[in-house]
Amino acid sequence: MTPRTTDEVRATYWRENRKLMLILGSVWFVASLGCGVLWVEPLNRIQMGGFKLGFWFAQQGAIYTFIALIFIYARQMARLEKRLGLEDTDS
């Protein structure tokens, strides 16, 4: 790989990484501080089984969302690294 390609690849990698972080970070914010704290009152008017929806987000839903976010991030980054030839096998 020539240094020029490397620079380009690095820039692409970092740009795509930041884009992904921005999207997933927004979901992270909405699911926790959004649904669990800021908008909890309107959401609490919705009843889901025995749960008020806002209360459910604050005590369970946010946590399930966090898990999904991390695994989505890990999978997307692994694909990106494969595409750009930046896989670290073992160090």
Next chain:
Amino acid sequence: MSLTETTYWIVGASFALYIIIAIRSRAGSTQEFYVAGKGIHPVANGMATAADWMSAASFISMAGLIGLSYNGYGGSVFLMGWTGGYVILAMFIAPYLRKYGKFTVPEFIGDRYYSDTARVVAVICLIICSVTYVIGQMKGIGVAFSRFLETDYETGLLSGMVIVFFYAVLGGMKGITYTQIAQFCVLIFAYTVPAVFISLQLTGQPIPQLGLGSTLADGTYLLHKLDQTLLDLGFQEYTTSVRGSTLNMAAFTASLMIGTAGLPHVIIRFFTVPTVRAARTSAGWALVFIAILYTTAPAVAAMARLNIIQTLEPSPGQALAIADRPAWFKNWEQTGLLGVEDKNGDGYIQYSADPVSNELTTLDNDILVLANPEIANLPNWVIALVAAGGLAAALSTAAGLLLAISSAISHDLLKRTLMPSISERQELLASRLAMAVAVLGAGYLGLNPPGFAAGTVALAFGLAAASLFPALLLGIFSKRVTREGAILGMLAGLSVTLVYVFQHKGIMFIPGTAFLGDLPANWFFGIEPNAFGVVGAAVNFAVALGVTQLTSAPPAEVQALIDEVRIPV
């Protein structure tokens, strides 16, 4: 076999297991002592991280914090705060620090900010956060021992110290990792078994997470029943009572989240996996294992609270006669976690929100988890298991913290700053000595604790959020931030948070030295001291970025280092 005997057997067996693991995984090099040779499988590291993470406070106190002190919804700050940080960790911190590939958090800060001063400031921040945190673990060990093994608090604490001393000094990160995996299995089993039983008894639903939203035997939803019961007693509704204000809840949650991502003992766990990719998936697995407990805890909180109220009021409008107290109730009165006083002399216990007429004068947070199996009439082995689980939680977290402290001292202060010429063997010896001193110091603080377990722990998050997290994030995502900016930022964030806590809680928590008084009226925008880390972090960011504008850019090799940590190969 009596309960105490059963407990001795089960706790003894768990300790024997930890010691066998510790002996079999002694550290032979500094790489093994600091980062377990970087050969831990991501799922295994996830388990170890979960044990490292879930402290005595998570295991013993959190359900009570949610169910009693924070009256339900308000306690969500702990649930979201102590899990949400893993998303930040997985996306913004862990992969890059793993790529950097060295031993400690201050080491990264020292190299990235090309300054031994920055390294030493980071060591100071690390020690303040970790020591604050370890006090809670020591207290948890003392409480668990004294309750379950019928020793006094001091003896319990000293016994715990001996165990931690043994396997932390011997094994370093390698020993701690394998012990933590075993401890995770013990603690998660111990936490979920009573929860499944209590959920079954109340709702007929074996999965506590679903049981929380299910109906009781009388057909009403559990949470509706609890809301109504608490309103009748004069409390606020369980599912909607906010802690302070919406702003305070948001600040508290955010402080715990970014504190999580800035706590060195958590970050260094991700140095033990083989690749950058493994660091990301490992954070996901860690959160899966943590979530098992963290989604069970709110169910335990609501169910145990309801159980206690129903014990005190066996039929509607009829209070429990003092003479009819169940055996578990009397047991826990002896430990001081429960207390009754028949104020009106009618021979019954009237529980209410009004402190003047309330006759359940002591109802400790920890009771919700500790007494749960007895309240639900579970067999002795389950009660003994809770003891072993609480001890596993406290020991695993204490060991992780002590490793973070001792590696900062032996690696960053000694090897990288004061005595760079020492050999690897000498450094390994130094790290063991530092570990020994750290254990003794933590034990001393455990004997003279400044507050209750989870309160102290929450403060550690505020300090980590305000000091280390911004320096790490800026260090990775900005090539421009300079050493002057980072150093002054860390000091500013740390001081602002400490001053705020001390002015409301007392200098070093000494009662009577709180010069502004611990009253919500005096709080900055109504933000309580434990939630102030996010404000401290904002100050840190502002100072770091401001000072950076006034100083010249970092040298080229530092910029090259940043380029390197951003790319996995």
